[in-house]
Amino acid sequence: MSQSETALMWFRRDLRVADNAALHAALKAARRVHCVFVYDTAILDRLPSRSDRRVEFIVQSVDELHRGLSALGGGLVTLHGPAQTEIPRLARELGVQAVYANHDYEPAAVARDAAVAQALAASGIGFMTRKDQVIFEKDEVLTGSGTPYSVFTPYKNAWLKKLEPFFLKAYPVESHVKNLAPPAGGRLLTLTDIGFKETNLRALGIAGGSAAAQELLADFLPRMARYREARDFPSRKGPSYLSVHLRFGTISIRELARTAWQAVRDGGGEGAATWLSELVWRDFYFMILHHHPHVVSGAFRPAYDAIRWPDDEALFAAWREARTGYPIVDAAMRQINQTGYMHNRLRMIAASFLVKDLLVDWRLGEKYFADHLNDFDLAANNGGWQWAASTGCDAQPYFRIFNPVTQSEKFDPEGSFIRRYLPELARCEARYIHAPWTMTPAQQQAAGVVIGRDYPAPVVDHAEARLRALELFKAVRN
DNA sequence: TTTTGAGTTGTTCGA
């Protein structure tokens, strides 16, 4: 790496100062480092609504990032436009010798970065990228014969074997902080400037930025030991709720993996090991996406593309609008619709129900989650949906079909979660709340809910739906 | 090259 005079640090999904690989590299390499964030119209213009919690989260995080950089003598320039042309333009305008950024693995981002690199090269400007989003990427964890893994457990074993403190080391910013250049004038763009409206994000208690991420981490640490037991129950505070921060890089994956790994080492037990395993899943799906970009549009195993999903629009609408008549599914859908978050157990239940009970193409469900999840990440969302649909690598076998009532009884035994999101069922006895249509008319009266009037009757019969799904998959196997 | 063991998160059936 040659010592360049000036550089441009391009922040994308790494909205933090601390432990940022590309920022560290830029500061080390150049004597003056400018920083930029682009509100990329190539992405924003495709969002289904001008009221999007993620955009608000990003604006908050970018503002905080600017304050963090300012405190160190630097600052951030914000732009609104297509990043693909804005970055080369700004780089030329500033006269930098190199642009720095962290790797992004999504096919659209890979294409954008290739175009940016080409445009920069045409002006004699370098494009330097670093690994930052994951612990191990691309070809760093391979099988004995040098091929990428497609089964999680052997991948995880190899991942854990390879892990050593070196890979978890933070990138310090302090040593070269004097190289930060103050921003070249202009105020930061606001939510309104980029054409978006405020959401209920604040009311939900969700905040962007690194400080908020650190608060969540501190809150989770004492709960980590019980993570394994607590994480499966949507009414409990089991997860870390850090997924949205990992999505936008307001916290470093190295910091989280280091925390988990040290807890495991110090006898943190199954809780820490299970949480670390979730971080490995994240690397796994990024790796799968890198090696198999076709999963974006089709099944990991192309044979499954032959399935003819009936795609009943009325059933799909019932799912989206939380009126399937299965309380655990409807409560889950209200959670995502109202908050942009859905508990992981519920993601599996809702996905299984859409695909295996309603026989709707998993890609439609994937798209709905992509549009609504605050923590939406293409690699993990796609992997999860293909797992549920039994079309993916290491997917659930097609004949394993979640029973929405059994799952509800098992993971929300008192119906606490259901009651929180379906107040119309609040007065149902716990033994009926998972399948309220089994109540007699008198019992419905007593519970203050008439099925078919105050709460929908089930849109499909699960036992019948299960047989239909098995039949649908049978076609593929021949 | 062949063989062997194993595979995130389940459900249903029948004893």
Next chain:
DNA sequence: GTCGAACAACTCAAA
């Protein structure tokens, strides 16, 4: 209510 077996046979990864 509880328990083990079947589901259906496949692919992967490592020895």
